[in-house]
Amino acid sequence: MPNPIYRLTETAPPAAEPLSLAEVKTFLRVDHSNDDSLIAGLITAARQICEDATGRSLITRSYSLYLDCWPGTTALGWWDGVQEGADVLLKSGVLDLPRPPLAAVSKINVYDAGNAATEFVSANYFVDTAGIPGRIVLKEGSLPPIPGRVANGIEIQFTAGYGAAAENVPTVLRQGMKQVISRFYEHRGDTPDEALLASGASILFRPYRLMSLS
Numbered sequence: 001m002p003n004p005i006y007r008l009t010e011t012a013p014p015a016a017e018p019l020s021l022a023e024v025k026t027f028l029r030v031d032h033s034n035d036d037s038l039i040a041g042l043i044t045a046a047r048q049i050c051e052d053a054t055g056r057s058l059i060t061r062s063y064s065l066y067l068d069c070w071p072g073t074t075a076l077g078w079w080d081g082v083q084e085g086a087d088v089l090l091k092s093g094v095l096d097l098p099r100p101p102l103a104a105v106s107k108i109n110v111y112d113a114g115n116a117a118t119e120f121v122s123a124n125y126f127v128d129t130a131g132i133p134g135r136i137v138l139k140e141g142s143l144p145p146i147p148g149r150v151a152n153g154i155e156i157q158f159t160a161g162y163g164a165a166a167e168n169v170p171t172v173l174r175q176g177m178k179q180v181i182s183r184f185y186e187h188r189g190d191t192p193d194e195a196l197l198a199s200g201a202s203i204l205f206r207p208y209r210l211m212s213l214s
Contacts, residue, residue, distance in 0.1 A: 006065060006067050007065070007066040007152060008063060008098055008099070009063065009064045009065075010061060010062070010063055011062045011063060011157070012061050012062035013061055014047075014057075014058070014059035014060065014061045014161065015059065016059055016164070016165065017043050017044060017047055017059065017166065018050075018058045018059060018166045018169040018174050018177060019046075019047075019166060019177055021036060021040055021043070024042075024043055024178060024181055027181075027182065028182060028185055035185075038185075039181070039185070042181045042184050042185060043177070043181060045184065045192075046177040046178075046180040046181045046184070047059075049180055049192045049195070049196065049201075050176060050180070050205060053201075053202065053205045053209065054173070054205050054208040054209050055098070055210035056099060056100055056208060056210070057099045057100070057101070057160040057162075058161060058169045058173065059163070059164065059165075059168075059169065060160065060161030061159065061160070062106075062159050063098075063099060063158055063159070063160060064155050064156065065097065065098065065155070065156040066152035066154065066155050066156075067095075067152070067153070067156070068147075068150075068151055068152065068154075069146075069147065069153065070095070070144035070145055070146070070154060071094070071095055072093065072144070093137060094136070095137075096133045097133055097134050097135060097136065097156070098133065098160075099160045100132045100134055100160060101129070101160060101162060102127070102129045102133065102135075102158060102159075102160050103158070103159040103160055104129070104158065104159050105156060105157070106157045106159065107119060107156075107157045108120040108122075108125070108136075108145065108155070109154070110145040110146070110154055110155075111148065111149040111152070111153045111154070111155070112147070112148035112149065113148040113149060113150075114148075117155070120145045120154075123139075124138060124139060124142040125137060125138050125139060126138075126139055132210070133210065136156070170208070172204050172207075173208060176199075176200075176201035177201070179199035179200055179201045180195050180196065180199050183195040183198055183199035183201075
């Protein structure tokens with residue numbers, strides 16, 4: 001089975017977490033500092049579980065998405081429909097970006113056979129942030145970028161997330177995270193799947209899940 005034709009890299013991590021240590025300790029009814037490091041780690045783990053379960057970015061951060069070719073420009077091979085990848089179905093001129101909500105596209109680089117990058121200027125495309133997922137749409141008359149490099153020839157630099165602060169994240173997702181943290185805190189041998197189900201967070205996350213593509 002061939003490999004997928006995209007690679008997604010987080011180039012700058014979120015500057016904060018969707019929950020503060022103080023509010024989580026209040027939720028857990030913990031009034032000492034002995035477990036502060038543990039709880040801080042659980043906050044990060046719960047955020048990653050939420051993002052994996054929903055396919056979304058919570059706190060805004062930067063990504064680079066690498067493609068071998070622009071969707072619709074050639075026979076694209078295998079597509080597994082996982083949430084983390086770009087929509088590489090045969091929709092010529094349109095590219096759905098992963099890990100919504102999309103905030104902005106900062107640059108598209110196209111690499112030649114010698115690994116030199118040329119910017120595909122923004123006048124060639126429209127960035128649609130109105131829907132989920134966000135997308136890049138080539139403007140009428142614009143030709144898709146054709147890379148010379150055999151792999152990862154197109155790099156799309158973008159930012160995604162609800163905002164820079166915890167209060168920008170939907171309350172339901174933050175509540176689900178608290179429930180996952182509580183489950184982990186009381187049952188430290190749980191797997192992420194067990195914590196999601198037993199805590200009830202999977203039900204809270206469900207409306208925010210991206211539908212897989214097939």
